[in-house]
Amino acid sequence: MERYLSGPQLARLIEIPAGTRPYYRALAGSVRTLVLDGRLPTRVRMPAERHLADALGVSRTTVTAAYDRLREQGYLESRKGAGSWTALPAPGALGTENPWTSADGDDGLLPLHSAAPPATVLLPEALAGAAEDYPRYGLGTGYDPMGILPLREAIAGRYVARGLPTRPDQILVTLGAQHGTHLLMSLLAGPGDPVLVESPTYPHALDAARGRGARLVPVGVQENGPPMDLVRSALRQSGARLAYVIPDFQNPTGVLMPDAARAALTEAARRHDTTLIVDESWTEMATDEAPATSPLAAFDTDGRVISVGSSSKLMWGGLRIGWIRATAALVRRLAVVRASVDLAAPLFEQLVVTRLLARIEEVRAERRSTITASRAALVESLRERIPEWRFTLPRGGASLWVRLDAPVATPLADAAAACGVRLAPGPWFGVDGTLERYLRLPYTMSPAALTEAVRRLAVARTLGPGAVHGRPAAPLTPTL
Incomplete structure (x- = not known):
């Protein structure tokens, strides 16, 4: 027998502090919390929008916007002419909103x-310099799937300065690190393939792997990164041929992986024939004196470590310029793969980042x-x-x-x-x-x-489940 709620029944469960704005977001959040807490079971039919609006004393437009938000987040399923039912997002998305x-x-x-x-305060000066450089590229097509040579030379030079010999033909300029990770997942991961990831980690990398239908194999992060004994076990037991890691000031934990762990991780990848995607988005963002570390690719002997970098954190996210460092052969393959999505990174932004890389220490x-x-x-x-x-x-x-x-x-x-x-x-x-x-x-x-x-x-923290219409509530602590 189908379960359902009337507008007044759901209105009595909804908890929104007085004066909360925008109301539709708070309404969606309250329903989501009810589902996650188990107070509103899944597969329960929700009241019609106009009935809930009448019960809450708000406009139907407000309820419609809240229902739309819940559908986007995976907490509501609807069928035209039949109504809407509570639901849970797919595993891995529980409690999340993008x-x-x-x-x-x-x-x-x-x-x-x-x-x-x-943005860095040096951005206006870099923009002006890029504007001066821009006309000289006008005789070409404007499309360079690999990225303009001056930028690839500058990125390669930065790796050389960090102790990792790198040639410009080993660099592919991308539309940020996220774009680079997506390209790599598109080329190297497929439906059902196990992909080892740290937990916690960068959410969009998980999205990229899930988008390929890959099976995520999580390994927890500790003080020095993921424990190597657990990494080895996970690689052996799962058969993962691809892994995604953030060794430098890991997002979100901030952990810096020491060189010994980097060497051990690369050796484990070699032993189990695993390719490592190394996210270096935060590499240049040291704030305190930290132990000197080498790029993880410095421990690579057979081209299985692929580095993904970005200008977003150090310079400005609005530039949307990143890069992939890999073997020259893999870079050429990636340039072909990207053609199905985009032809090249925008020229002007590449020129800006080239200028800023020349002043990277500043x-x-x-x-x-x-x-x-x-x-x-x-x-x-x-x-x-x-x-x-x-x-x-x-x-x-x-x-x-x-x-x-x-x-x-x-x-x-x-x-x-x-x-x-x-x-x-x-x-x-x-x-x-x-x-x-x-x-x-x-x-x-x-x-x-x-x-x-x-x-x-x-x-x-004082707004617990009882904080309705301005009434004080108990702190958000568990009941033992």
């Missing part, structure tokens, strides 16, 4: 979910100064207002991986949104809906903005 693809980024919430820093010094000041403000505010939360101060990157005092990351994110802060709860970075005891808190905003964000977070 904020990077959100169309409503102007809702006034402090974007504490995003670890993207603002850019690094600037970024280190601003990031360090913002990190100090975030740490001070957390220790003052929420001392129960625990974290290890990373030596680089741009975020804290915070362990909460209870497994409440997803409901806390909902409460924080009601207080004007968008959060990145732990399950976004996991494979199977775990990591509810963690938040990633980036420190790429100004110190003042971070201080205000933590103040709002402290308020959000």
Whole structure:
């Protein structure tokens, strides 16, 4: 027999603090929390939009927008003419919302979910220089699938400076690191193929693997990266021929993998015939004195380590320029693969990044100064207002991986949104809906903005399930 809820029945379950805006987001978040908490079972038919709107005293448009959001997130399934039913997203997406693809980024919430820093102060000068360089390329076609030679030379030169001999023909310029990872997954992963990943890790890399139908094989991250004995076991038992790792200031944990672990990981990959995709997006983002490390590809002897880099974190995400370092033969294959998606990276942005790479030490010094000041403000505010939360101060990157005092990351994110802060709860970075005891808190905003964000977070912690229409609620802690 079909189960269903009337508009008044669902309205009595919905919990939205008074004054919350935008209301449709809060409504969708409240229903999502009901489903995740088990208070609203799956496969229950939802009330018609007009009935719920009448019960809540809001417009039908508001309820329609909330239902649309729930469908996008996987918490609602609908069939034309038959209605809508509660559902759960696919495993690995539980409790997650993909904020990077959100169309409503102007809702006034402090974007504490995003670890993207603002542009370097050197950007205007680089733009002006690129404008001077631009006309000389006008006689060509404007399409170079590999990337313009000056930029590939500059990227190769940076690897040489880091102790890794590299030629320009080993570089493919991409539309950012995410594009590079997608290209590699498209070429190297297929339906059902096991792909080893760290857990937690960068969510879009998981999306790229899932998009190919690959089977994710997670290995936890510890103080020095993933434990090598578990990596070896996972490779042996799963037969994974592809792995994705972030050895430099790992996103989201900030862990820096030491050289001994890098050598061991490369040896394990060689023994099990596994190709390593190495995300180096955060490599240049050291904030403190850290042990010297070599590029993971420096331990490679047979071309199985592929490096993916980006200008987004160090320079500015709006440039959308990244790169892949691999063997020259693989780079040529990748250039053919990308032709089905795009023909080349935009010329002007390539010229800008070429200019900025020529002044990379200045850019690094600037970024280190601003990031360090913002990190100090975030740490001070957390220790003052929420001392129960625990974290290890990373030596680089741009975020804290915070362990909460209870497994409440997803409901806390909902409460924080009601207080004007968008959060990145732990399950976004996991494979199977775990990591509810963690938040990633980036420190790429100004110190003042971070201080205000933590103040709002402290308020959000008091908004538990009983915080309805302004009534105070018990803190978000588990019932033992």
